[in-house]
Amino acid sequence: EAGVTQFPSHSVIEKGQTVTLRCDPISGHDNLYWYRRVMGKEIKFLLHFVKESKQDESGMPNNRFLAERTGGTYSTLKVQPAELEDSGVYFCASSQPGTSGINEQFFGPGTRLTVL
């Protein structure tokens, strides 16, 4: 079974440009999460989808970030316009409720975004 995949693996853009990151969760997983790690800091939560609905977007930094999950499958995270402080590694994770009640999130390899 394929794991969580993210595209691209690396992106280098200039300040003011737009970048779109994509995440494909594990097939059948209703929960999809975005996290970000800015260099030297902790991994921080951005938002959580349940199917196509935003369950929690309390971690989104500002309105330059837009996440979508049309159809409840893959998700995109768009940054427009990008700023220098947006540089970091963006992780996507997915999970599916199970009988144990434990939310084991499976993480993708991340997208390293560099804004120059």
Next chain:
Amino acid sequence: AQSVTQLGSHVSVSEGALVLLRCNYSSSVPPYLFWYVQYPNQGLQLLLKYTSAATLVKGINGFEAEFKKSETSFHLTKPSAHMSDAAEYFCAVEAGGYQKVTFGTGTKLQVIP
């Protein structure tokens, strides 16, 4: 609200020595606790998880962690370090209900031959 504190951003051990990575948590509800590992140029991989079934949790690659409620700790240990254990380790907590996971700042483990 929950939080995680990892003591030591960098830990160095000799090959064959005990590995001890410290994690303390704060949670307003009984937490679910996790340790993740990130090897160079790879994504996050789950090492082990605390599910309240047992306080001593065994994970992959010989790692284990003990949940101590009285100390609000969930330290990660491995009896004998191997060169392949060199990676960054993250302690994490989730309050339940399929909510977000809150991570610690990470500990980079260096294994010295």
